[in-house]
Amino acid sequence: MRLAFLYRGPKLALLLTRNFSEGNVPKALRSLKSKSTKTNIQYYVDSCRVRAVAGNGGDGCISFLSAWCKDRAGPDGGDGGHGGHVIFQATHSKKSLNHCNTVIQAKPGDKGSSKDCNGKNAQHVVVQVPLGTIIKDSAGRVVGDLQEEGMMFVAARGGAGGRGNKFFLTSTEQAPMIAEHGAEGESLQYTLEVRSMAHVGLIGFPNAGKSTLLRAVSRARPTVAPYPFTTLRPHIGMVPYDDYEQVAIADLPGLIPGSHKNYGLGIQFLQHAERCKGLIFLLDGSDDPSEQYDILSYELSQYSKTLAERPKCIVINKIDLPEARLNYNEMRKSMQVIGISAKTGLNLAEFLTVIRKMYDSDVQ
Ligand SMILES: Nc1nc2c(ncn2[C@@H]2O[C@H](COP(=O)(O)OP(=O)(O)OP(=O)(O)O)[C@@H](O)[C@H]2O)c(=O)[nH]1
Ligand SMILES: [Mg+2]
Numbered sequence: 001m002r003l004a005f006l007y008r009g010p011k012l013a014l015l016l017t018r019n020f021s022e023g024n025v026p027k028a029l030r031s032l033k034s035k036s037t038k039t040n041i042q043y044y045v046d047s048c049r050v051r052a053v054a055g056n057g058g059d060g061c062i063s064f065l066s067a068w069c070k071d072r073a074g075p076d077g078g079d080g081g082h083g084g085h086v087i088f089q090a091t092h093s094k095k096s097l098n099h100c101n102t103v104i105q106a107k108p109g110d111k112g113s114s115k116d117c118n119g120k121n122a123q124h125v126v127v128q129v130p131l132g133t134i135i136k137d138s139a140g141r142v143v144g145d146l147q148e149e150g151m152m153f154v155a156a157r158g159g160a161g162g163r164g165n166k167f168f169l170t171s172t173e174q175a176p177m178i179a180e181h182g183a184e185g186e187s188l189q190y191t192l193e194v195r196s197m198a199h200v201g202l203i204g205f206p207n208a209g210k211s212t213l214l215r216a217v218s219r220a221r222p223t224v225a226p227y228p229f230t231t232l233r234p235h236i237g238m239v240p241y242d243d244y245e246q247v248a249i250a251d252l253p254g255l256i257p258g259s260h261k262n263y264g265l266g267i268q269f270l271q272h273a274e275r276c277k278g279l280i281f282l283l284d285g286s287d288d289p290s291e292q293y294d295i296l297s298y299e300l301s302q303y304s305k306t307l308a309e310r311p312k313c314i315v316i317n318k319i320d321l322p323e324a325r326l327n328y329n330e331m332r333k334s335m336q337v338i339g340i341s342a343k344t345g346l347n348l349a350e351f352l353t354v355i356r357k358m359y360d361s362d363v364q
């Protein structure tokens with residue numbers, strides 16, 4: 001009965017009967033969808049500075065009721081409404097911060113009025129941000145980390161509404177001439193950073209073939225060109241496996257010697273690798289890969305000690321070229337490396353199996 005319910009096609013039936021015992025690593029699939037042909041460019045914004053300005057509270061009202069049957073019917077000034085908060089909320093439907101305005105302003109609360117009418121509270125402004133957004137205050141301290149769907153961070157609290165003179169009515173003060181002003185809403189500066197939730201990050205020198213590799217294994221379309229620093233922003237591609245898991249691979253801009261001193265494009269893009277389970281060192285086989293590996297390891301350790309200790313895999317690219325193959329054969333004698341050719345697709349199956357093992361490892 002249960003099987004009949006689950007059976008939705010030959011693929012799923014296959015899944016039900018396959019034995020995923022240890023050592024039986026799922027195979028990567030070729031995506032059935034072709035690459036998108038859209039030409040509209042959407043820039044990926046991974047960090048931005050915003051000012052969150054909450055709404056002020058509405059003022060309380062001073063008013064006295066004068067009814068036809070009673071001239072001095074007492075105070076009837078209502079309270080002001082509360083100002084709106086500015087809130088950041090994590091959602092998987094946003095991938096970038098390009099929709100965030102520099103100033104995010106919430107509305108003020110309405111004023112109180114006579115006849116005991118309280119002012120309306122303002123709506124909170126909820127700004128959707130991608131999962132994994134880090135929020136830093138103006139001093140650079142991390143004050144929020146939105147890792148789960150729906151998680152919220154109150155960036156600026158709206159001012160409370162002021163109380164009207166009705167509130168101040170006592171047995172000794174029957175005609176209070178006082179009311180409160182609404183409190184001012186907070187106005188705070190934040191820096192938002194998206195630390196992509198890719199599972200595996202590609203690290204390498206410019207021109208090592210990172211974008212070529214990502215294009216070969218996923219539907220992502222980073223630009224490939226024979227000059228350095230073609231990729232200026234991170235790209236993420238998804239690799240599907242035959243057990244319906246998807247592994248996200250991030251193509252990060254190239255590092256060069258001195259990246260930690262902000263040479264080249266700097267090292268700030270490594271923030272995207274901070275949540276990766278593993279790192280792939282992609283070395284250009286035709287240009288002294290062991291030296292490239294030493295430099296990359298050094299730059300990484302300068303950025304973060306914990307990142308340098310993540311599981312990593314050393315991949316030598318361009319082994320379709322004779323000099324790269326020679327370097328590969330030389331290097332594999334001393335350390336465990338995988339030789340691939342992103343351009344011709346050589347050995348990519350082995351590479352994707354290693355990626356899957358990294359994904360399945362428990363390291364977070
Ligand atoms: N022969 C050969 N050439 C390759 C291979 N992979 C990449 N290339 C070439 O290397 C050059 C650079 O490739 P990219 O993929 O743009 O390199 P990248 O690492 O993304 O470079 P940046 O974005 O600048 O950091 C291109 O001309 C590719 O055609 C390969 O396996 N074999
Ligand atoms: Mg590139």
